Amino acid sequence: MNAPASPRRGAHASVRHDSAAGHVTGRAVYLDDMPLPTNALHAALVLCPHAHARIGAIDFTAALALPGVVAAVGAADIPGVNDIGPILKGEPALAEGVAEYAGHPVAAVAAETLEIAREAAALVKVEWEELPAVLTVEDALAQGLFVAPPQVMLRGDPDAALGYAPIRLSGEVRCGGQDHFYLEGQIAIAVPGEDRDMQVFSSTQHPTEVQHGVAHLLGLPFNQVTVEVRRMGGAFGGKESQATIVAGIAALLARKSGRPVKLRLPRDDDMAATGKRHPFLIRWDVGTDAEGRILALDLTLAADSGNIADLTPAVLARALCHSDNCYWIPDIRVTGLACKTHKVSNTAFRGFGGPQGMFAIEALLDDLARHLKLPLDTVRARNFYGVGAKDTTPYGMTVEDNIIERVTGELARSVDLPGWRDAVDAFNASSPVVKKGLATVPVKFGISFNLPTLNQAGALVHVYTDGSVHLNHGGTEMGQGLFVKVAQVVAEAFAIDVAMVRVSATSTAKVPNTSATAASSGSDLNGMAALAAAETIRGRMAEVMAGQFGVPPDDVSFDDGRAFARNESLSFGELAQLCWSKRVSLSSTGFYRTPKIHWDAATCTGRPFFYFTYGAAAAEVAVDTLTGELRVLRAELLQDCGNSLNPAIDRGQIEGAFVQGMGWLTSEELWWDAAGRLGTHGPSTYKIPGSRDVPPVFVTRLLEDAPNREATVMRSKAVGEPPLMLALSVWLAIRDAVASVGPKGAKVELDAPATPSRVLAAVERVRGGEQPGVGPPPTGPGQRSNAGVGSGS
Ligand code: MTE
Ligand code: HPA
Ligand code: MOS
DSSP states (O other): OOOOOOOOOOTTSOOOOTTHHHHHHTOSOOGGGSOOOTTOEEEEEEEOSSSSEEEEEEEOHHHHHSTTEEEEEEGGGOSSOOOOOSSSSOOOSSOBSEEOSTTOEEEEEEESSHHHHHHHHHHOEEEEEEOOOOOSHHHHHHHTOEEEEEEEEEESOHHHHHHHOSEEEEEEEEEOOBOOOOSSOSEEEEEEOGGGOEEEEEOOSOHHHHHHHHHHHHTOOGGGEEEEESOOSOOTTTTTSTHHHHHHHHHHHHHHHSSOEEEEOOHHHHHHHSOOBOOEEEEEEEEEOTTOOEEEEEEEEEEEEESSOTTHHHHHHHHHHHTTTTBOOSEEEEEEEEEEOSSOOOOOOTTTTHHHHHHHHHHHHHHHHHHHTOOHHHHHHHHBOOSSSSOBOTTSOBOTTOOHHHHHHHHHHHTTHHHHHHHHHHHHHTOSSEEEEEEEEEEEEEESOSSGGGOEEEEEEEEOTTSOEEEEESOOOSSSOHHHHHHHHHHHHHTOOGGGEEEOOEETTTSOSOOOSOTTOHHHHHHHHHHHHHHHHHHHHHHHHHHHHTSOGGGOEEETTEEEETTEEEEHHHHHHHHHHTTOOOEEEEEEEOSSOEEETTTTEEEOOSEEEEEEEEEEEEEETTTOOEEEEEEEEEEOOBSOSOHHHHHHHHHHHHHHHHHHHTTOOOOBOTTSOBSOOSTTTSOOOOGGGSOSEEEEEEOSSOOOSSOOGGGBOOOSSGGGGGGHHHHHHHHHHHHTTSOTTOOOOOOSSOOHHHHHHHHHHHHTOOOTTOSSOTTSTTOOOOOSTTTOO
């Protein structure tokens, strides 16, 4: 008997990541594994040791005298313009005139070996004149220092509504930054070619921005710079704009030396020199009716932008657009402030401001619920967006696809939330020291770049005469599984198995003018572009098939690797061969732009998102109230992926994002000393979650029968960022555990990350007896102050 043929694998199948075997065997090639041309050089950076300093003379004499050193560059050696700003102009690759943070690259050297390059970098002498530094958001607010104008989102008359609200509460809370901690650090290899051409291999989410940055620095037209990336060893937003710094400096050294140059940052330099998630200081004033229905909210989100704007305006805009989360707020003002500090410039990080915006509203609702002595979920449910009413966001977008109650309801039922709550309460009643906490969180996340222009993508598809397919698109692979998903879409279009589709490295020479792979929209955008290309070719193939067998093209069908016309059929490869023999092109580009979206940045109104994704989570923690240590014991996640393109990949994204979110909210503390130097610049001092921090009970479900209402690729939904915010359930569960040591309704004061010292201090405050010697470190990021926000704007 013949074994049944394995089913064809196309869209919606749990196909494994195309590099899965390569990842686990170490055979997948990252930039640092690439064989270098024999004349290649290695580079190292010279970083500013001060938070703010004027740059005097840069003396390369000693460095260049070291045997093996070939070239050195500072800002003065830039042949083009020293500008790589992703949004605003004038943001330099190498500090010029002044350096504005400890870690700011001011110069770089290239040498025959990495060791010599690093030794030489230490020999570069820079004359520094130290200047006063602003290191906190409070000081920036007090001095009115911003990297961009404030953004204000306003609906109705929140001041008046606050005035007549029966219940009024205000508060302050903050969340910390986060290092991307990609396993593969920032790296680039620049290879000079003929006639000043420059080829750059870069670990970047945004090859086009690297192309532009390098072209600006070298004074070249874009067509002389080609940027290629096969894969990144993780990026998480940290290689959306930051990769350009590294690639740009490598290219400058390559130009100066005329030889290929590899620049790979050691972890400590990577953490000191490149941007992170924005920490936020949040202040709020809310008014509700007696049942906790929000009538008015005045919310201020003050971001620590660091020294330049980078992507901050867009991050803040997304924070504003997520400070409603799932809730209808009739009269509202949200003010976003981009505070300038003499620290590394913060940047994109998974969620892109969304996590901070949702952190604000969830913290506020948690305080409100405790104040009202109501369960948090009850207060939330009273404030959920409605269907057909109370369904407009503060920025004027109607929530057309609201499934909040379905998602939260399905989660609550699947985990027996009331029974779970009883078990936690029963445990706490008999456990004086270790206290458990339980909390849920609903998530609504908007999909599309919040700058409409960026929502476009291109693809290039070739069918060869054996029926194998070459696929290229503008998206980059960073471990998230974009390549396999887009390959599945193309396989589906041709009705062939995904194994027939080979995805090649992303290159600015194959698909031009691309957007970053970001905003979770990689598969939405590139999947559609690739589908368009494939459909063009399939149409031509159908015509050839129709001509061959004398049927109308509409009667040709494709199934299981074959094309059918009446009773005749050809394998996909045979048809490809036939097309070639008839001189019909088997290659096409494809293009996509997201419909329906628009945004007015001046008024903070529009429809910035094509659609929303939804999710909900419940988490249980145990807190040791004598030490502040904590464990996440159980997490239950339900995530909407629409008609998932690949449930196995999506599950990995959900689990990974949740654990990364846990890290942001619990253990990943960034700490700067009083001189503005980052103290947590390596794994020994910066604690990302390890395998043992993953909850022992960790259940992930994909919402079933939930096709995207909008016509996205195969009705799927984006998944890369939204589940990160499900981790807010962990932070809220910690607050629940802390609250359990105090009287009902006691206020919990706990910022993020909820490190043991913060948790312990929060426990002591709730107990009412602050003990000497317990509390956040006096100079650490746990410091609180009331200066500034609200009066600064
Ligand atoms: N998953 C892995 N493994 N590595 C990453 O670097 N980045 C995240 C997410 N998932 C990331 C990841 C971020 S910040 C985004 S925006 C999306 O992937 C980008 O890819 P996508 O648009 O294809 O989902
Ligand atoms: N996400 C990521 N990157 C971006 C965005 C966004 O919403 N907008 C502009 N750049
Ligand atoms: Mo993701 S922060 O949009 O790269």
